[in-house]
Amino acid sequence: LTSEMKAAMPLIEKLESDGYEAVFVGGAVRDAVLGLAVHDIDIATSALPEQVMGLFPKCIPTGLQHGTVTVVQQGETYEVTTYRTESSYEQFRKPSSVAFVLQLDEDLLRRDFTMNAMAIRQSGYVYDPYNGQHDLRESRLRCVGKANDRLQEDALRMLRAIRFLGTYRLRPVPSLWRGLKSYKGLLRHIAMERVQAELDKMLSGDAPERGLAWLGASGLWGEFKEPASPALLTRIQQSAEYDGVEMASLSSLEHLDERWAAILLSLRAAEKDAQELLVSLRLPNKRAGLVMTILRLHTEMAVRVNEDDESRIRAAWLEAVIRYGEEAAGHWLHVVQALKPQRGQLSQEIVNRLYSIMKEMPAKSLKQLAIGGNELQQALSRRAGPWMSRLLNRLLIAVASGDIVNEKGKLIEQSIIWNEEGTYEK
Numbered sequence: 001l002t003s004e005m006k007a008a009m010p011l012i013e014k015l016e017s018d019g020y021e022a023v024f025v026g027g028a029v030r031d032a033v034l035g036l037a038v039h040d041i042d043i044a045t046s047a048l049p050e051q052v053m054g055l056f057p058k059c060i061p062t063g064l065q066h067g068t069v070t071v072v073q074q075g076e077t078y079e080v081t082t083y084r085t086e087s088s089y090e091q092f093r094k095p096s097s098v099a100f101v102l103q104l105d106e107d108l109l110r111r112d113f114t115m116n117a118m119a120i121r122q123s124g125y126v127y128d129p130y131n132g133q134h135d136l137r138e139s140r141l142r143c144v145g146k147a148n149d150r151l152q153e154d155a156l157r158m159l160r161a162i163r164f165l166g167t168y169r170l171r172p173v174p175s176l177w178r179g180l181k182s183y184k185g186l187l188r189h190i191a192m193e194r195v196q197a198e199l200d201k202m203l204s205g206d207a208p209e210r211g212l213a214w215l216g217a218s219g220l221w222g223e224f225k226e227p228a229s230p231a232l233l234t235r236i237q238q239s240a241e242y243d244g245v246e247m248a249s250l251s252s253l254e255h256l257d258e259r260w261a262a263i264l265l266s267l268r269a270a271e272k273d274a275q276e277l278l279v280s281l282r283l284p285n286k287r288a289g290l291v292m293t294i295l296r297l298h299t300e301m302a303v304r305v306n307e308d309d310e311s312r313i314r315a316a317w318l319e320a321v322i323r324y325g326e327e328a329a330g331h332w333l334h335v336v337q338a339l340k341p342q343r344g345q346l347s348q349e350i351v352n353r354l355y356s357i358m359k360e361m362p363a364k365s366l367k368q369l370a371i372g373g374n375e376l377q378q379a380l381s382r383r384a385g386p387w388m389s390r391l392l393n394r395l396l397i398a399v400a401s402g403d404i405v406n407e408k409g410k411l412i413e414q415s416i417i418w419n420e421e422g423t424y425e426k
């Protein structure tokens, strides 16, 4: 038992002492068996949802119709779900009805893969009727029951399969692989939001490259409800043939959206294709914006850095940091280090240099400039207009480059000179 499970033990004990059965199930059991860190703890019980709610003072009725109650204990939340079976899946997703049952066996039977159909009892005994542990030892992913049936019932399981193959470094048993190839067309029934959630999970895991390789090799990516552009699909396919070796070293990136950016750069995705892909996946605007900014920074910077002219690199970098912000610039620096050399990776030396230039910039945004638009207007006795932002930007670049000191007096002095020359007007 992991420490997280020990912490949850009072729940199991309470249910059992009231005459119900209660066991740990799902991903936590799988990860505990593998000796990995356990995330969320799921408990399955023979008690009905109302009975569970009756036993614990702090409950949230998360999904009563599916039998799920979230129990809050010591600040932790636990999903407690009544043993159930599923029947008549609708639209190749989600069962249209569930029935509560009293037998653990029946509950485990509805679960997708053998490694996800194990339970741990109060005693610590691993109940494993479908030999999930054996499959794990052999690094195999296998459906509970017939792959063809299970994938047809719920097409999302195909994406779950890909995610597990990658994250846990497994190989599909032949029947699962055949099933994935035969029924991949059913993916068009899965909402793109769900696809995105699975891809995100896959990419945040330990071996995102492997997941992507499986996704490409199985041809699943081309079957989404909203598929990527043909050009991008071809690249994905090609990269799968190399078993993902052409991909950036994604695992070195901690930020999920840096991983997305690195993938798109590795695939040499055109800006338009990348944008379309992120939109089709319903990536929230803020995240899509960050990914696109990293791609643009790359287009603008990678070329100039290769020119290898110190002062021009510096000037381009200052402008880029000002235009896109320090945060995005930092993300790009992470990404560029993870890329493979042929995709525009920069030497550690250049990366360090860019970092230190950024760190030493006396001002990185207009907010940090020691003067604002109103003060400029007064100092130059001019009416507000587009000239202001042009002048402010010019000042910011001069300050950032160290040409002018960031003090109000100095900035006004310089503005008066430029104003007379009219140099910033164009």
Ligand code: ATP
Binding pocket: 025, 026, 027, 028, 039, 042, 110, 111, 112, 113, 116, 117, 154, 156, 157, 201
């Ligand atoms: P994760 O580590 O991502 O949480 P997980 O296996 O725990 O992986 P959950 O979505 O939390 O995934 O589901 C918990 C359990 O519910 C699974 O282990 C599996 O037994 C069952 N399950 C989840 N989704 C499905 C599905 N689409 N079909 C069948 N069983 C499922």
Ligand code: MG
Binding pocket: 026, 027, 028, 040
């Ligand atoms: Mg889980």
